[in-house]
Amino acid sequence: MAKKKMTRRDFFKAGLLTGAGACLGAGVLKPTGLWAAPAKVKGPVKIGYQAIMSGTLAGYGEFHKMGVDMAVDEINKKGGIAGAKVVVEYRDSTLKAPEAIKNARYFVDSWGADFLGGVDSSGQALALAPVMKQLGKPIIITHAATEKLNEIEVFQKGIKEVFRISSPTYQDGNAAAFVAKDLPAMKWATISPKYEYGYTCWSMFKNTLAKLKPGVQFVAESWAPFGTTDFRAHINTILDAKPDGLYSVEWAGELISMMKQAGQAGLFNKIKHVMLPVGAAMDVLEGLGKEMPDNIWISGRYFFQYPKDKRNTAWVASFVKRWKHYPAYVSETGYSSIYAFKQAVEAAGSKDAKKVIAALEGMKMQSPAGERVFRKQDHQAVYTVPWGLTAADPKYPFKVMGKMVVIPAQDFFNRPPFKGPESMPPFKK
Template identity: 35%
Template sequence: MKRILAVMGTALSLCAGANASAADIKIGEINSYSGLPAFTEPYKKGWEMAVDEINAAGGIHGNKLVVISKDDGGKPGDAITAANELVSKDGVVMISGSFFSNIGLAVSSFAQQKKIFYLAGEPLTDAMTWSKGNDYTFRLRPSNYVQAAMLATEAAKLPAKRWATIAPNYEYGQSAVAVFKELLKKARPDVEFVAEQWPPQGKIDAGSVAQAIEAAKPDAILNVTFGADLVKLVREGTTRGLFKDRSVVSFLTGEPEYLDPLKGDTPTGWIVTGYPWDKVTIAEHKAFLDAYQKRYNDYPRLGSVVGYTLIKSAAAILTKANSTDTDALIAAAKGIAVDTPFGPITYRAADHQSTLGAFVGKTALVDGKGTMVDFKYESGADFLPSEADAAKMRP
């Protein structure tokens, strides 16, 4: 039976701390809060700010938006348990969030089985919207393919022919390396990949990894590690001279949540995707930045933008659908345009991937702190395959 906006049950929101009423619209949100606080803490601040803005502007057709948030602890099984509780006990009309790609795929499969709308925020594996895509799953962040295409374009300009790769040994790292290899070899048939290292996520033995890569004598290195693993790799690799006179191309490293912990150890000249929050001149970003700094007396991380844009996207879909029926939400999400701090995006109808882009530039050390320089914002729309081609990659 079609669920309309005025008949939602009661719940307690973990944002804003207010009691929900019968007319409230409840969204479930799941993320690895205890597993990756560097990203998820600012991410939570971003979505909480979005919720307050939406409700201050009248909510969803006059109904208050409530987010019920759960921690998956970085474990797919816990994410599914949380998703079950959100749907069966809390009565949410959609699920959102997730960070790790393996968790995102698990929640996506759950959404398909339970026929519940899922708006993924961070999981980057291409399988989310292509080989394992389904009618119920949409994704916000630019995928591995998009970021690899951006980075491969820059990598192809380097004189380097011998490449090595370092990536966490799970879905995200495997997917990122595979697509980067494919795209770089397409642009530069003369390159070869001479070594690869697959440390377990969160448990890198940086000394052994650096030693193995150095032994292969590559001209350049692709890095896909992030968080604490990145810090260990950079410090150990720098001590061993691994990065001396070698080009490094690195996914995500320009994001402040990963640059900040490096402090004075930030490497210079790495080609990265990231978020130079203090240098962005996009008009829509200024309003977001001002509001965020006023509210939190802190600067945003990329997680802040993801959390904020995720809930703004959910609200736009609910508003357009004017219903909480899953089929209505799916129809509304296909092709929908959403305003973001990086400018307008759309969620493509063919593969449910948004056109949100990324900043591509180089790392630099300024006043003892890591930052990005020589960057430009690249729209995801310019790097995604056509919708017709993407549709062929879906089951």
């Protein structure tokens, strides 16, 4: 046991320092009179952010960090949140649910976080929800997409602490069906991840498309476990079924592998309509480069070419200037999550969890992705992300969106009370 014990002298020293600090704090650091900033909030605003930073998806963590760091630096340069400095600590979420819970507990119990953010996997988000209720601090989810989070955990079970700023599976399932109804394809098949996210998206796509386009058929499904690198058997399954449309929510590296192998197998010559709900991720577009075929339908949680307004254009430019990289969708959702907390704290005039939660409910905010509104009932941010057809553009070393289709989020997001067909699109005007 070589652990040093604190001697009495150390104890006094520490006491003196704290005392001196307290005097300084009170007398020197605090501006008084007319010149005082409207510092309604005491001490730094601490945000604990977790994302995947190890393993094959570590790139996503980097993209999260780029966006969050940018927001933090901007905010602190302009005087912080209601006069208080923002501090963010990152932890690796590892994509495992127990680790996500451990991180959240560490952030709140040991580090003293006021708010939490991040989280990539749906499984993690669902496991975290009840824990957030216990911890009593708000979290803004920036990536995990399962609709069960807002529909069941928040709306049905009434967990007030959970918000989500990124678009849920409605974008992958419902919006895709709205695009697919106008395509000539009548027989659809899928290669998708063999877990919650894959199943839920495909079933949403099927249900909504069947309602929008009677007579459409779903002829094959092939599920790929997490970590699949060889999609050749899956591709054969699809080719055997001879569909005219392929829908796939494969994502990140696995989507890159699948697209390359599908190209080698000549899949794109046989299947003309391909929809990739998360194909507009920067890692996928950059990873595939010229090997991404033209005329593939792609979408995501944000795409840097949309909206074509001043705010987004300026944001993309400053992002590229700082990181030498186009913003991934998690960069935008991470960035905007910090601003959402800023706006909520300033509206509440406090960083008290209950007041901030109340301020976030129904809050409307302007962000690079456009206007977002946090629905009061289920805490889901409603905003619109385009679907687009891949095309080459000499300005970029990767494929971007050529033709874009913009379906307003209100038209395809499931609506409270999330029961029965009236809660699901298509909605009567």
